[in-house]
Amino acid sequence: MIRIKNLSVAYEDRNSNNMALKDITLELAAGETCAIIGPSGCGKSTLLKVLAGIIKKFEGTVEINGQAVRPQKQKIGFIPQNYGLLPWKTIYENIRLGVKIKNKQASDNRQNQAAMVQLLGLDGLEHRYPGELSGGQQQRVALARAFLLQPDLLLMDEPFSALDAMTREEIQNVFLQVWRKHSVSTILVTHHVEEAVYLGRKIVILSATPGRVSKIIDNPLFGIEGVRNQQDFFRLSIELRKMIKEDWSK
Ligand SMILES: Nc1ncnc2c1ncn2[C@@H]1O[C@H](COP(=O)(O)OP(=O)(O)OP(=O)(O)O)[C@@H](O)[C@H]1O
Numbered sequence: 197m198i199r200i201k202n203l204s205v206a207y208e209d210r211n212s213n214n215m216a217l218k219d220i221t222l223e224l225a226a227g228e229t230c231a232i233i234g235p236s237g238c239g240k241s242t243l244l245k246v247l248a249g250i251i252k253k254f255e256g257t258v259e260i261n262g263q264a265v266r267p268q269k270q271k272i273g274f275i276p277q278n279y280g281l282l283p284w285k286t287i288y289e290n291i292r293l294g295v296k297i298k299n300k301q302a303s304d305n306r307q308n309q310a311a312m313v314q315l316l317g318l319d320g321l322e323h324r325y326p327g328e329l330s331g332g333q334q335q336r337v338a339l340a341r342a343f344l345l346q347p348d349l350l351l352m353d354e355p356f357s358a359l360d361a362m363t364r365e366e367i368q369n370v371f372l373q374v375w376r377k378h379s380v381s382t383i384l385v386t387h388h389v390e391e392a393v394y395l396g397r398k399i400v401i402l403s404a405t406p407g408r409v410s411k412i413i414d415n416p417l418f419g420i421e422g423v424r425n426q427q428d429f430f431r432l433s434i435e436l437r438k439m440i441k442e443d444w445s446k
Pocket residue numbers: 207208214215216234235236237238239240241242243405
């Protein structure tokens with residue numbers, strides 16, 4: 197369970213306080229996915245950084261499974277916009293990085309790793325370097341690394357934004373396939389309404405700077421096989437787009 201209560205974050209500039217997030221309250225049940233959508237600069241990345249334990253100075257409470265955020269104790273997977281792969285390490289080493297840091301007896305995980313490599317279609321690429329892979333393949337490596345860690349919480353910051361439309365759809369499906377198997381609690385930041393409807397069990401709309409929660413939508417279409425081609429999917433996407441337009445023009 198992820199519990200955020202009255203979270204406010206301000207960046208200290210030389211002369212003033214720059215409020216990035218204001219009074220955010222949000223709960224996410226274990227194994228749930230949540231898509232965050234908000235205008236540029238409203239504090240989405242800031243929210244992920246608080247949850248990842250990178251930003252430690254804030255007001256309010258943030259708990260992962262009943263405990264304050266402590267990345268040394270909890271397993272938090274973070275996929276940044278550029279995938280966060282180390283260019284000087286092979287794909288094999290990159291995938292192992294998370295478990296290697298967290299679990300000293302990482303040898304137990306070799307079987308899991310082989311299964312994950314197969315699930316994500318990375319067979320045969322293990323000895324290459326990130327620079328020798330396509331964007332979509334690098335995204336798969338980042339997902340394999342995050343899922344292998346079996347994190348308490350997975351954070352993804354616009355992870356599919358650099359991909360072309362077809363690859364994006366394919367990787368979204370890969371994400372859902374792996375998520376179904378491992379049910380990892382996931383918070384995903386996106387600028388795409390359809391992506392929010394496809395991947396978010398909960399959809400959170402944030403208002404313009406400083407980010408506040410404008411709406412939380414329980415998405416009835418999440419996880420339905422083939423939903424992307426159904427009328428309901430288009431209808432909800434249009435409704436959501438309308439809500440967002442109204443909210444952001446306030
Ligand atoms: N290190 C920092 N110091 C001062 N201000 C910052 C810092 N990082 C972010 N900000 C400011 O905080 C606000 C929120 O930034 P953040 O990156 O969280 O927004 P975002 O919603 O992720 O934006 P985008 O959608 O454009 O990526 C912005 O006004 C930004 O200028």
